[in-house]
Amino acid sequence: MSAGSTEFDPDEPVSLEELISGADRIMYTQKQSRQKRPIKEEVRKQAELDFAYGSQKAAS
Secondary structure, three states: OOOOOOOOOOOOOOOHHHHHHHHHHHHHHHHHOOOOOOOOHHHHHHHHHHHHHHHHHHHO
C-alpha cells in the first residue's frame, strides 16, 4: 500500500482536491526516487513548492 501526505495551513486554505493532488504528487515523487522510507526533506520541500506553484497557476 502507498500513501501520500500533505499539510493543511488554515491561514492558506485550499480545496480538498488540491490537498489530495499535493499528497499524490509527493507520493509519486517518492516512488520515482525508489525510496521505501519516509521522503527526504529536500524532495518533500520541492514537491510542496511544485504543489504551491500549480495551485497558484490554476487560480490564475
